[in-house]
Amino acid sequence: MSTYRDFANRGSARATVLRTVGTRERRSHLTAPRVPTVGIDIGGTKVMAGVVDADGVILEKIKTETPDKSKSAKVVEDVITELVLDLSDRHDVHAVGIGAAGWVDADRSRVLFAPHLAWRDEPLRDALQARLAVPVMVDNDANTAAWAEWRFGAGRGEDHLVMITLGTGIGGAILEDGRVKRGKYGVAGEFGHMQVVPGGHRCPCGNRGCWEQYSSGNALVREARELAAADSPVAYNLIERVKGNVGDVTGPLITELAREGDAMCIELFQDIGQWLGVGIANLAAALDPACFVIGGGVSAADDLLIGPARDAFKRQLTGRGYRPEARIVKAELGPEAGMVGAADLSRLIARRFRRANRRRVERNERYARSSRTTQGSP
16 A cells, blocks of 8 residues: 555645535445445544445544644644555555534535634645545535434434434434435534524534533533532532542543432433433424434433433424324444444445546557557558
8 A cells, every 4th residue: 555655645636526426325325336435533522534344344443632733724634644544554445534523515525614623614625635545525424424324323224314413512414315415505404503592601603502502512511510610519429530620520421420320410411311302302393304313422321311302302392292203212333423424425436436547547548559550550
């Protein structure tokens, strides 16, 4: 693979820029080349990259923290490039798919806005294709996660599916008849920024009262830290576990204590679970899917979170008792869903890339035959 690294490090601008497949995804994935591709999931705290085969199996995975140095576009692109080059040393990589935590345009080339990263109208696809020797696809991370769950996970067999990813914030995606519904401008599914409490908590997106401020990893940690900072007696176990260092309170620690039976941590999960159920009921009224798949890091809490969400959903659902109810299930692919989906979607681009290369070879061969014929003429 040394030629791949040499080519990429030259920063060649000749890397082919290919538009991604949109409305033909459902049919196209069945005939896409069965070649390994790299999927990358970029969040507010981590960047995960993995080589994935055509069956959704992760052949190798590596991850690193999202750069702290202002999280500028260039710094994040450097990290992505290094991860791809590292994996390409051990695998034959045919395409790269990016699942970005932000709004991606309809062409899946630019990140219009990322609440947790310094991306504003960032031409991410072209910037990376100029540095890598394979085609690149960019999509919203929740869209890639939904695609993965529909192809390989909890959403298999569902024609109408809504994915909700709970991590640093809330991401969302809509999948109907095997197609990701991205909207006219590519930014459908940003459920986390629906306003549920006018004048509520400030959100990184600039508004107040967004759904993700009440049902996400950030919301869980914020509430726990506030109780610990106030030296609340209900937070005694948590304060003791972090030895009084409130900044050491994390989502995984809260989950661990809840599983051990800590009443306050269980209550915190009930609170964000209830908010989750309220939001799902609103989405059911608008979209009427058959299934809601709950993914992201916070979903690791299982029924500590999903149980209260189902209860709140049943209480808040419009027309409850007189309509079919959507299933609410935990994602099967865990935190790797976005990465797996990005890799699988990029295989559609790999097919077009291979066809373009084949046509280029055929043209060269015809030109060579024509030249030999001309030179052999008297």
